[in-house]
Structure formats: structure tokens, C-alpha cells
Amino acid sequence: MIYQHTSEPPVLRDGAPQVGVHMVDAGAEPFAEVWLTDKPARSGTLDALVWAEDGEYLFCAFRVEKQAVYRQPVRAAYEAAFELADRLGYTKIFRMWNLVGHITRDNAEGMENYRDFCIGRAEAFERWSSRIGSMPAATGIGALSDGIDCYFLACREGKATFLENPLQTPAYKYPDQYGPKSPSFARATYLTQVEEHATNIVYVSGTASIIGDETVCLEDIDGQLDLTIGNIETLISRGNLWLHGIGDGYRIADLDFIKVYVRDAEHLPVVRAKCAEVFAAHANVVYLNVDVCRPDLLVEIEGICRQEIADR
Ligand SMILES: O=C(O)c1cccc(O)c1
Numbered sequence: 555m556i557y558q559h560t561s562e563p564p565v566l567r568d569g570a571p572q573v574g575v576h577m578v579d580a581g582a583e584p585f586a587e588v589w590l591t592d593k594p595a596r597s598g599t600l601d602a603l604v605w606a607e608d609g610e611y612l613f614c615a616f617r618v619e620k621q622a623v624y625r626q627p628v629r630a631a632y633e634a635a636f637e638l639a640d641r642l643g644y645t646k647i648f649r650m651w652n653l654v655g656h657i658t659r660d661n662a663e664g665m666e667n668y669r670d671f672c673i674g675r676a677e678a679f680e681r682w683s684s685r686i687g688s689m690p691a692a693t694g695i696g697a698l699s700d701g702i703d704c705y706f707l708a709c710r711e712g713k714a715t716f717l718e719n720p721l722q723t724p725a726y727k728y729p730d731q732y733g734p735k736s737p738s739f740a741r742a743t744y745l746t747q748v749e750e751h752a753t754n755i756v757y758v759s760g761t762a763s764i765i766g767d768e769t770v771c772l773e774d775i776d777g778q779l780d781l782t783i784g785n786i787e788t789l790i791s792r793g794n795l796w797l798h799g800i801g802d803g804y805r806i807a808d809l810d811f812i813k814v815y816v817r818d819a820e821h822l823p824v825v826r827a828k829c830a831e832v833f834a835a836h837a838n839v840v841y842l843n844v845d846v847c848r849p850d851l852l853v854e855i856e857g858i859c860r861q862e863i864a865d866r
Pocket residue numbers: 652692693694695737738739759760761846847854
């Protein structure tokens with residue numbers, strides 16, 4: 555994945571999927587996000603899907619080009635991806651990114667692009683509920699040009715536990731004031747590592763200043779940041795993992811590979827300062843100046859936790 559100044563649809567390059575996503579504005583530095591394996595990998599393309607697998611994990615990417623109305627092409631693309639994941643035997647999609655061009659602008663019917671996207675995605679999950687049961691941890695965030703880039707990681711059965719946050723209504727149960735179909739995602743995924751000495755991992759979804767189903771701290775960047783970080787702390791806490799039948803627990807300083815999405819460039823300095831305070835000094839953090847999926851959300855944060863409290 556190259557987070558860059560233009561969009562380049564998924565291709566196989568030297569046997570590896572490569573995708574350029576338009577998520578970085580002209581004044582900021584592009585960066586690469588690389589998913590590595592130490593096992594032999596096999597890759598391929600199938601229509602618009604580009605994928606690679608190593609026997610344990612599947613990576614798959616696809617792009618839905620600009621549409622007057624997204625729901626049908628999004629549903630078709632998601633269903634094609636589910637079919638591939640099912641055929642290759644990776645039926646637990648545990649982390650997904652949806653980079654939606656002009657996410658809060660209207661489509662040709664006057665519906666917000668995000669709500670339009672959510673309809674197609676929800677229909678695909680409904681159709682595949684018996685094979686691809688659970689909704690993954692996900693990010694749904696603005697991209698800087700038209701079209702929607704999606705990519706995901708999937709694994710075999712038995713390793714993934716999907717987490718919710720007791721402070722937040724599950725997104726898939728949001729009432730219809732946020733759109734005709736609720737967003738199809740879990741707040742996080744806990745992955746049990748089977749290898750000896752490997753630590754378990756929590757993939758934290760894009761998280762924002764939402765309590766219940768409501769945006770809180772309107773027009774208050776400091777408040778939204780505090781609530782967002784608090785939501786992540788609750789989600790990864792020992793108590794919440796215990797509620798999900800898991801013995802581990804994590805702290806905000808365990809969060810790494812962090813993406814911080816900031817709607818207004820003017821807020822970047824205060825967001826950077828706060829993040830420098832709460833995240834570990836060695837954490838890998840990138841800041842992206844893009845729209846968030848609700849017009850009233852100023853900031854959204856995602857990341858990956860790896861260090862178990864018990865190990866420290
Ligand atoms: O719709 C999503 O997949 C999504 C997931 C996380 C945060 C967010 O704003 C949106």
C-alpha cells in the first residue's frame with residue numbers, strides 16, 4: 555500500500571499486490587505500508603481483485619471506480635472478494651480498510667457517498683452471512699479523489715475474536731438516522747498467534763469521538779481527541795478483553811502502526827502534540843489530512859496493539 559498523491563489501482567508487481575491510494579495531499583510526504591510474511595507466498599489477480607496468501611493469511615485489494623451511485627458496484631466487488639476468500643479458505647476477514655473518495659459529499663441521487671457505500675457493503679455481508687460470518691475491524695475514511703479503494707486481511711477459522719466497546723453502540727446496530735444501512739464493522743479484532751513466543755494482536759478499527767451512537771464534543775478538537783483516545787483505552791483494556799473471554803489487556807502505549815486522520819489541517823499541530831504525549835515514543839504514527847465519515851467528526855485514530863501487559 556502506498557499512501558500517496560494520486561490513485562493507482564491494485565496491480566501485481568514482482569509477485570506482490572501494490573496499490574496507490576490518494577490519501578496524502580501535495581504538501582505532505584507519501585509513505586508505504588507493507589504487509590510482510592516470512593513464509594512462501596502465492597499471489598494472483600481475479601478480475602479487479604489482487605491478492606496474495608501465505609497459507610495462514612490472505613491479503614486482498616480492489617478498487618471501485620467513480621460511480622454515480624456506489625451501492626451496486628460496491629456490493630458486487632465485496633461479494634467477489636468474499637467469494638475469493640471463501641474459495642481460498644480464508645473465511646475470517648479480520649481487518650479491512652475502505653478509503654472512500656469525497657466520503658461526505660453526495661452521490662448523483664443526493665445521498666452521502668458513505669451512506670451509499672454502506673448499503674452495498676451491508677448487502678454483501680447479509681448475502682454472505684453463512685460463509686463470512688463476522689464483520690471485521692475496519693476503517694471507513696475519506697480519500698482525496700473519486701472512487702473507493704478497499705483492502706483487507708483474512709485468516710483461517712479459529713484465531714479471530716471480534717471486539718465491541720461497551721461505551722459505543724455496535725456500528726452494525728446504529729439507528730437509521732446515520733443511513734439506511736448501518737456500517738458493517740466491529741470495533742477491533744483480537745488475533746491469537748499460534749506460533750510459540752508470538753504475542754497476540756489487537757487490530758483497532760478507526761475510532762472517533764462517538765459515545766453510544768452520537769458524536770460528542772462537537773467542534774471541540776481537544777474534547778474529540780480525549781474521547782477518541784478514551785474509547786481506544788476502554789476497547790483494549792483488560793476489563794473489556796475479559797468481557798470477551800480473553801485474558802490479555804493493553805494500554806494506549808502498546809498501540810503502534812497508528813494512523814491519525816484529521817479533517818482540518820489547522821488542527822494538525824494540537825493533534826500531533828497530544829499524540830506525542832500519549833503514544834509510545836517508538837510508535838510508528840502517520841497523520842493524514844482527510845475527511846472523516848461524519849461531517850461532525852474532526853479526528854479518527856486506528857492502530858495495532860502487540861505487547862501483552864503480562865509480558866512486561
Ligand atoms: O464504515 C467503516 O468501515 C468505518 C469503520 C471505522 C470508522 C469509520 O469511520 C468507518
